[in-house]
Amino acid sequence: MLLRCLGAEWVKLRRSRIWLVLLVLPVFSALIGFANYWMNQAILQNGWYSLWTQVSLFYGEFFLPILIAICCSFVCRLEHVNRNWNVILAAPVSTPTIFFAKVVVVGVLLFAVQLFFLVLYICAGFIAGLHAHFSFPPEVFGWIMRGWLASLTIIAFQLWLSTRIQSFAVPVGISVCAVFVGLGLYVSGLGMFFPLSILTIGMGVLSQESLSLGELGTFAVMCVLFVTTGCALGIRHLTRAGL
Amino acid sequence: MNTVIRTENLSKRYGVVYSVQRVNLAVGEGEVYGFLGPNGAGKSTTLKMLLGLVKPSEGSVSVFGKDFSRNRLEILSQTGSLIEAPSYYGHLTGLENMRVMQRLRDVPDKHVEKALQIVRLEKQKNKKVDQYSLGMKQRLGIAMALLHFPKLVILDEPTNGLDPAGIGEIRELIQSLPHEYGMTVLLSSHLLSEIEQVATSIGIIHGGKLLFQGSMEQLQRNSQPHVWMKTQDNEKARRVLQEMELSPSLQDGFLVMEGMGDREVAQTNRALIMAGIDVYRIEEHKKSLESIFLSLTGKEGSL
Known part of the structure; x- marks a missing residue:
């Protein structure tokens, strides 16, 4: 059943312009980060790590959450316009599957990103020219993966918001506000x-210290918890319907 | 005849207002059931409850003899629907829209071709739906509803926004569904003229309540013809008739009576002549369906 829903989602996405956004935002954040690094090479002397602090700052703290919010708003707007929910929810697939399919689709897109x-x-x-002087930091792969896991928590919540709120921009706006809340919470420990500060931690944006085993455990538990909560809220909203 | 849809005391309450109140629908197999009511009467809400898109506040729905809430997926897999405005993905072509539904319902390619052919969209299937006319979108919506050749088709105002030629085409299509594909059709409209030409059964809803349900003939029988008589002296004639225990009313210079068979008409006529009153005219007026509808729903809801 999930495969059927995914198939349908895929047809819907194939011709859409979301691809452009998926390409442009990472390039944009990498460019800003790189420019920042390039101009401040005098202070940033820790090679790959310094470069990471710059590019991931713009990406992980700002562009990635926005990108997630846009993706979620986009896949939900497909159903909000022309009351397509009527057709989707009257199809012989269970309501949780419909929601999961959207989580998976956005999740896969974000993995690619x-x-x-x-x-x-x-x-x-x-x-x-970093390869000449420094060895490549192996932690990067962990940051990318954990960043993706943390993205899933944001995806679940954003999809819930976007199924509830018909507007495209409002959930994106909420995610911008959440970015600042996330920063605040991160700073206060x-x-x-x-979800958004988990992303900061997971991607090693503000601190490149390796996480302890305990911290990794908490990270994993919180990811599972947030994804479950977000999905539960979204599914509950869809089941109550009256869309 | 098997009953395909049966609702019991189906109600939907928003706050304190009932938009659908204790509706008992019964749609028989192979019927084209016309669900008629002015805008805002509760048609769409009722249909959405039949599909599980709106949760009933009270009452129950059973389809194919099975309780809907417990057999939702099984029932939906044999039901096709078009609710409110036609739904579509504008950035996709007609064919791609069908593909989305094909994936969801897991049906073979030939069904897609056939459904597009039935609504005559094969030639425009590679055009983006955003560029379709309203009529084409409506037809695409019907094609999506028919895609899996369901046993039950629920169409909410399917001819909305179509031109007269399109309406005729859709009407023929709807009429052909029961005998050609063994489908049962539940069709809603606010236009009596549309329903009376295709429906075998009819339900009239107004203010959330089902005012009438039955066959088309029953509806017509429901209002007996009136006999209108014009005489030389209506007042005197009225007294004569009242002595015969008839209760004529006076309208536009005519005496109007209900429930008159041939014999009663003859008797009345004879009695009047015996009483020395000339009878000028005896007319039978049948109420049109339109006026039956209006008398059921009230004039304010007629448009």
Whole structure:
């Protein structure tokens, strides 16, 4: 059943312009980060790590959450216009499956974006000539993966918001506000308890220290918890219907 | 005849207002059931409850003899629907829209071709739906509803926004569904003229309540013809008739009586002549369906 829903989602996405956004935002954040690095090379002397602090700051703290919010708003708007929910919810598929299919689709897109961002990061490093003096930091792969896991928590919540709110922009606006809430919580040491600050921690944006085993455990538990909660809220909204 | 849809005391309450109140629908197999009511009467809400798109506040729905809430997926897999405005993905072509539904319902390619052919969209299937006319979108919506050749088709105002030629085409299509594909059709409209030409059964809803349900003939029988008589002296004639225990009313210079068979008409005529009153005219007026509808729903809801 999930496969059937995914198939349908795929047909809907294939011809859409969301691809453009998926390409442009990572490139944009990598460019800003790279420019920042390039101009401040005098202070940023820790090679790949310094480059990561710059590119991931713009990407992980700002563009990625926005990108997630846009993707979620987009896949839900497909159903909001022309009351397509009527057709989808009257199809012989269970309501949770419909929601999960959207989570999976956005999740897969964001995974591709993460890999793309990794490629951009490596390219930027090569352009800056880092490969000549420094060895490549193995932690990056962990940051990318954990960043993706943390993205899933944001995806679940954004999809819930976007199924509830017909507007495209409002959920995106909420996500911008959430970015600042996330920063606040991160600074006050409560980062593990909010999806957006989990992203900050997971991607090693503000601190490149390796996470302890305990922290990794908390990270995993919180990811599962948030994804479950977000999905439960979204599914509950769809089941109550009256759309 | 098997009953395909049966609702019991189906109600939907928003706050304190009932938009659908204790509706008992019964749609028989192979019927084209016309669900008629002015705008805002509760048609769409009722249809959405039949599909599980709106949760009933009270009452129950059973389809194919099975309780809907417990057999939702099984029932939906044999039901096709077009609710409110036609739904479509504007950035996709007609064919791609059908593909979305094909994936969801897991039906073979030939069904897609056939459904597009039935609504005559094969030639425009590679055009973006955003560029379709309203009529084409409506037809695409019907094609999506027919895609899996369901046993039950629920169409909400399917001819909305179509031109007269399109309306005729859709009407023929709807009429052909029961005998050609063994489908049962539940069709809603606010236009009596549309329903009376295709429906075998009819339900009239107004203010959330089902005012009438039955066959088309029953509806017509429901209002007996009136006999209108014009005489030389209506007042005197009226007294004569009242002595015969008839209760004629006076309208536009005519005496109007209900429930008169041939014999009663003859008797009345004879009695009047015996009483020395000339009878000028005896006319039978049948109420049109339109006026039956209006008398059921009230004039304000007629448009």
